[in-house]
Amino acid sequence: MTGILKLLARGIFSVWPLIIALLYIALMSFGYKKRKRHRKQLFVLIFLIYIFAIEPVRDKFVVPLEDRHPVVKQEELETADAYILLGGGIYEKAPLSLGVEGIPSRTALPRLVETVRLYRKYPKKIYISGGALDGNKVSETEVYSKFLEDMGVEQADLYLDSDSRTTYENGKYISEQLKLEGVEKPVLVTSALHMDRSVRTFKGFGVDVIPAPCGYITERNGYTAKSFIPTFQNLSDVRDAFWEYIGAVYYKLKFKKKGDN
Secondary structure, X not given: OHHHHHHHHHHHOOOHHHHHXXXXXXXXXXXXXXXXXXXXXXXXXXXXXXXXXXXXXXXHHHXXXXXXXXXXXXXXXXXXXXXXXXXXXXXXXXXXXXXXXXXXXXXXXXXXXXXXXXXXXXXXXXXXXXXXXXOOOOOHHHHHHHHHHHOOOOHHHEEEEOOOOOHHHHHHHHHHHHHHHOOOOEXXXXXXXXXXXXXXXXXXXXXXXXXXXXXXXXXXXXXXXHHHOOOHHHHHHHHHHHHHHHHHHHHHHHHHHHOOO
């Protein structure tokens, strides 16, 4: 019974209501010959929404990006010079215990946790990159540094880049600082989905990083009936994957034009 209720809840709070509403509109238009072309377009829209909102199709776009770089190995950590933590958003006004405001976003939190996890095993300097975005007055770097210190990272081991607003600027400003300090083998921590574009960006600025992907969003357990229930989260994941593919091409052309490669 519990399984049925969970499946029902998944259906109600999924893309299904939207698909059913569009399907109803399409079926109701059958009595109007002049709307035949629009009806076909509506059926195509319904089909596309369903396809991109189910897990197997989502994985076709997401998994290739997540698997492009393997997780970091212990021997790589032992010989690395530093860590680079890329920003992934904040909730500026979200309340935090001990009278503080501002928390890492759902995208950023796994990056911070992974950075601390690696730092505790092999303490090294952490270069945090992330400015104030979306009208925020506080930078990502300010919020992240407080979190890292609360979790045991020494303040002296933190370098804060509060100017970067894009992955391109992350690579540009941090690469400049790494070269100034003679860092040659930094470990790059960011979401697995975002890792390939980030690696390419740092390489474009002449820095070969050691990828340490985290925050995987694909389950990899095989598919069940619930995998074919469309969800808004799957649509969001596909959108993010498309953004990464487009961003990779854009940055490649940008570096080629600038002659940085």
